[in-house]
Amino acid sequence: MVSATQSAVSSAKVMQPSSLSADSVLNFARGDPTMYRAYWEKLGDRCTVVISGKDLMSYFSDAGNLCWFLMPELDRAIRRLHRAVGNAEVGEDQFIVVGTGSTQLFQAALYALTHTDQPDDEALPTSVVAAAPFYSSYPEETDFQRSKLYKWAGDAYSYEGEGPYIEVVTSPNNPDGAIREAVVNREGGKLIHDLAYYWPQYTPITRKADHDIMLFTFSKATGHAGTRIGWAVVKDKEIAMKMVKFMELSSIGVSRESQLRAAKILEVISEDCLNPEPNKVVNFFEYGQVIMSERWEKLREAVKASGAFSLPKYTQNFCIFTGKDTDSNPAFAWVKSKEGLNCDNLLREHKIVTRGGKNFGVCPSYTRISMLSPDEEFNLFVERLAAIKGSTTTNGSTY
Amino acid sequence: MVSATQSAVSSAKVMQPSSLSADSVLNFARGDPTMYRAYWEKLGDRCTVVISGKDLMSYFSDAGNLCWFLMPELDRAIRRLHRAVGNAEVGEDQFIVVGTGSTQLFQAALYALTHTDQPDDEALPTSVVAAAPFYSSYPEETDFQRSKLYKWAGDAYSYEGEGPYIEVVTSPNNPDGAIREAVVNREGGKLIHDLAYYWPQYTPITRKADHDIMLFTFSKATGHAGTRIGWAVVKDKEIAMKMVKFMELSSIGVSRESQLRAAKILEVISEDCLNPEPNKVVNFFEYGQVIMSERWEKLREAVKASGAFSLPKYTQNFCIFTGKDTDSNPAFAWVKSKEGLNCDNLLREHKIVTRGGKNFGVCPSYTRISMLSPDEEFNLFVERLAAIKGSTTTNGSTY
Incomplete structure (x- = not known):
């Protein structure tokens, strides 16, 4: 059996973010949270640590x-x-x-x-x-x-x-x-x-x-x-x-x-x-919330355009951190094939690697998709997803 | 049962290197190699690493x-x-x-x-x-x-x-x-x-x-x-x-x-x-060898002065790294009570915490002593060790 990591590793070999093309395999099986990098880059040296050779030696x-x-x-x-x-x-x-x-x-x-x-x-x-x-x-x-x-x-x-x-x-x-x-x-x-x-x-x-x-x-x-x-x-x-x-x-x-x-x-x-200050960038969680919310909106549009998939529904709740009603924007999308097809296999045909429902103790019509990939990969993903048109694109026989 | 680490921890609370006195408990049970710190300090920023907030994010x-x-x-x-x-x-x-x-x-x-x-x-x-x-x-x-x-x-x-x-x-x-x-x-x-x-x-x-x-x-x-x-x-x-x-x-x-x-x-x-250069400090291993060799010499002198202990004997061998015959200077001293006393207990009476032979699958007349402590602690240790005079200092009844 090829484990999720092994497939993540072999696909990572194939896919170079700088050279994404229509043929690139997109790996969304593991939740590697590299999309936050842009935020930390903006913060410059505020989070920099300097460790000299003599530091931190003891157990x-x-x-x-x-x-x-x-x-x-x-x-x-x-x-x-x-x-x-x-x-x-x-x-x-x-x-x-x-x-x-x-x-x-x-x-x-x-x-x-x-x-x-x-x-x-x-x-x-x-x-x-x-x-x-x-x-x-x-x-x-x-x-x-x-x-x-x-x-x-x-x-x-x-x-x-x-x-x-x-x-x-x-x-x-x-x-x-x-x-x-x-x-x-x-x-x-x-x-x-x-x-x-x-x-x-x-x-x-x-x-x-x-x-x-x-x-x-x-x-x-x-x-x-x-x-x-x-x-x-x-x-x-x-x-x-x-x-x-x-x-x-x-x-x-x-x-x-x-x-x-x-x-x-x-x-x-x-x-x-x-201690928020007007000159500072927004705090990390506010930034994360905006990004995640934008991604979920794009994902919902793609799912709607496709018609082949469904997503869980989340209710809005009052968030004591932001002080307002906010949506859930989970780190993974839990996607279901409406026609009960093997959703992981279906997406792999479109060069999208995910982690199928069986790994999570449920049926293979579900699959898990990371929402934390770099922008370029995420955008290509929603584009491909939107183009998958239910049973017209597949005869189901391979599942 | 108090584990070696627990006793190391509780003793570390008692002992502050900056405030060593005749009453200080010396903990030599764990091989915490802090004595090498002086070398890395000498190297200044040659080993410094600088890590910014955006670095090393992926799994x-x-x-x-x-x-x-x-x-x-x-x-x-x-x-x-x-x-x-x-x-x-x-x-x-x-x-x-x-x-x-x-x-x-x-x-x-x-x-x-x-x-x-x-x-x-x-x-x-x-x-x-x-x-x-x-x-x-x-x-x-x-x-x-x-x-x-x-x-x-x-x-x-x-x-x-x-x-x-x-x-x-x-x-x-x-x-x-x-x-x-x-x-x-x-x-x-x-x-x-x-x-x-x-x-x-x-x-x-x-x-x-x-x-x-x-x-x-x-x-x-x-x-x-x-x-x-x-x-x-x-x-x-x-x-x-x-x-x-x-x-x-x-x-x-x-x-x-x-x-x-x-x-x-x-x-x-x-x-x-x-690539050794005349202006550089000696390489780390040469430095380590000199320090360890000095420590073993001091230890052997203390053991001789005491008369209550024995140490293993090591034969000299040709070292392909240094290109000369060199001695073994192990990271631990494996000390034996000549009179067959519980060596760990004997040393604890003198406020030296070690790890007794039973932990290593042998009899309690042996104990293990770290040779990698800071200078000040090591020097106080050999001083105390030299002063232990076999059965004249103890009636053996506590073992």
Whole structure:
């Protein structure tokens, strides 16, 4: 089986943004958030970090802190940003654990919720579920090490297991942008809230999220995917300590260069949100909201022009960050073939690579399309999409 | 149980390098290589990296490469350094896989050597062994996820299992600095060579290492532990691909900021090794060798003055890097109590925190002491050590 990444990699070889043509394969399978680059370019050297050869040498960032590898400036920047945006409760009694992206923290949370010092070899692994359509990487991230602690158990809607379980609640959801709550709600259940997309450019911020374990990632918040910084906001001290232990055993902490840079960039965003000045560019989230909203408008026009596809409907909500009613503009479009065709295959025929519904636990008439590609690619994509005319363009036999 | 790190952390709170006194607790349990800082300070801005807000945004570093998250400049810098030092064979047909420290790569190697697409639920996990004394973190790093793929099976010398196994060969060895070869040598065995300390400051470079999987880490090579960069040199393409897959599932690649900085620093070292100039400071490895040699001399004097301890003996060897006979100056001292006392406890009574023999699979009359602490701490340590006078200073009843 060719994985989503492998196909992303091989297609990336084919496609050079500077040389897009009618023949170019467009890769929209992974959510590589490179479209935000233009914003950071505008900011010039305001976010520049300078690191000399003698800096950041020790393993330790803050030896007195529970999370001993977390840099204090990043801890402060994260808390300040959440307060500026209003998207998460981060009180003094909540712990921040930093990770190599939220991917590593997801696994740290599974470990923390299931590990005991006196393991029972007869005990069954804890079931891990998420409501379909769920993020396509959860099953493999849960199972690849074949742990006796936890095991992927599929769609939360159809979960019938007994005993302890973990439900991952992704809100807004990847792939479909839906606002989610836990669906199993049974005794013995523990929750991990993946809030990677709970930022104003993607969705109205309606309240301060306040859950036991909340995961965020720098990649989706600001577009800096290569930095590999994620963070967890954790209420329970024992759970936070176990997550730190996981990070220690898995990679002895997290790159300090990345932490330094993330701290700098998050501080600049907070500063611009809290102290806007007429001469400054708009703050990052306002910028992101405008871009995402324009893209969704173009996408809806293309879908209408085509007639072969449908998109989810989102309701407007009052956003406490912007202070007005705003639309959802998710980071992915969850596109459905109206005729029930294999939507991923259909788009591949038009040289658009996406990630098909089966990866997300649903039928192949759905597919996920990244909305975060560079402008030139996005524009070519909507052009091609608009030109696909339902069953007249395909006999369906290849699906 | 208080782990080595927890005690390192709590002691680090107590001990402030700027305020060392007769009462200060000295923490030598972890090999935090901060003593190299003075060298990098001397180099001024030659190793400085400047990263602007718009840089390094994508997940992808080199989409066409097998290791798609490895930056090409780091790949080149690693190969050039190994050629300059002569410590490892890194041909065009060998693959470099970058990791968040060699810790993550060790786990990637275990996964790559044991994972199959059609898992047999009845199959026993592959045994992982290393000759005692072995690196104290191998057992926990192998077992913490309770994988069905592999399981720690202890000392390679006493391994009696049948079927496939993995032997980790650490050379020079952590904790005792010994030059090692595989000891099990049975059919079905696979090897991981951990060569973290195979650099000229620690040991004479006697030949180009040329093994299936070789692990190196920036932490021990240059002292930049906070950067969390390690690399594997891998011969087999399938194994390299599986290690890349592990990195993808575990953290979607490796910090690009760290990679950029590691590339810069490794290039400067190679440049100084290959093109020495009279005005330049000596190259990093020569500097390291002088410092380490001075420290070992001081340590031997202290051990002699004390009379309560013994140290391993190392033979001189011809080093192809320096072109002369050189001594081994390991990153850790593997100290034994001559009277068979619990050496870690004995030293703790004198406010010296070390890592006791039991962590390394041997008896508690041994303990491991980091040789990489800052000067001030090291000097106070040898002073205290010299003053410990065998059984006259202790009645042994506390051990």
